[in-house]
Amino acid sequence: MENYLSKKIIALITDFGTRDAYAAVMKAVLLKANPALSIIDITHEVNPFNIESVSFLLYSSWDYFPQNTIFLSVVDPGVGSERNILLAEQKGKILIAPDNGSVTLLYNKKDNFRVWTPSLKALSLIPAPESSTFHGRDIFAPLAGLISLQGIETVAGEAASPVLLNTLKPVLDKKIHTIRGRIIHIDSFGNCISSISAEDFPETRKTGKSGNAGKTEGSEDTEITEKKGKDKKTAKLKTAVIKTESTEIKGIEEYFARVPEGKALSYFGSTGFLEIAVNMGNASEILKIKAGDGISVYY
Structure with a gap:
């Protein structure tokens, strides 16, 4: 039987809703990358573009997931722009999110919350994006699959100072x-x-x-x-x-x-x-x- 602590979990949070195929397509990409993944939906019903809500939902969910969970947060009004992608780690849990303030509460309230941008080498290992408006499918999900197989050490690049929302303080x-x-x-x-x-x-x-x-x-x-x-x-x-x-x-x-x-x-x-x-x-x-x-x- 597989060791429970070695099992990788993807915890998804998006503003895609469930009417369209966006969330399902992201899950399909994740499972193609690593069929052994377990995927948990935190929610796909975030009010569109509400970064403060995402920050709250990530923070309020974080402690209840086991180690080896990869949180994949895609509420990304800046998709296609020059905004950064962030990787973060705290006590064996990993987060992938756009650098738009969604990490604010975790960053401010959790000890040893470390943040990086993905390395150029890691980005070169995933296919070029098919679209400038669906990075959840083309970048975030492939990165999560890569981390689930190789660990964050092989994907993390330079340390980063994330965008933080003053409105949450x-x-x-x-x-x-x-x-x-x-x-x-x-x-x-x-x-x-x-x-x-x-x-x-x-x-x-x-x-x-x-x-x-x-x-x-x-x-x-x-x-x-x-x-x-x-x-x-x-x-x-x-x-x-x-x-x-x-x-x-x-x-x-x-x-x-x-x-x-x-x-x-x-x-x-x-x-x-x-x-x-x-x-x-x-x-x-x-x-x-x-x-x-x-x-x-x-x-």
Whole structure:
């Protein structure tokens, strides 16, 4: 039986949809290159050209895939232009994507996330592109097949500094107790996911007087300080005000049923990002929120 850890997985994410043949053709090219591949569709329903959404979907999926996964991301409004192609690696997982900001969240939040451009030698090993508008088929899929057979070491060229989206970095203003971000993804339930993550929210840090220098991490005083800090942060979450261009919500809840059916709420979702939802409803439609809208948290 094949060693599980040696099995190569391709994780696909595109904005091709499933109505046309584009996604299927990419899969066919991958399997022609390496019939032993397993292919998993993350999604082909990214809103066309929405790079912020791609960055979120890649980041929120990354940790749940095993080593030897090759993420193949083709949301590429700059296809055919001089934009670079990126290869990246982190803890045994590989990403192939256009250099358009789609790696932003992974690059900013994951340790040891290394990035290269493909080597000229590697590019010479794949057939010349048949089209200037379908690099997913003609370049990205053949590169993924090559990496699955030979490893990233034989394909990676020079180290690269990727394009990063400043819009995905929340702005914290401690003087006026505000975090500003934007809506970066609307999921299939209509939940509105923001660029603000739980780790962006100000933590109440441990404090101590100079006379406490001898206290250890597990001491009673430290435990009391940590509990007070958590209580203060919980209080901040309960009294925070979340505003978008079309709505205002008070408090950050733990789960949907904390509010009555049909009522709007905010909460930190399963991916760790602040979201806006309507219990048993579609927040995007009801509250008229769309991707790209601004969002502010006042605490």
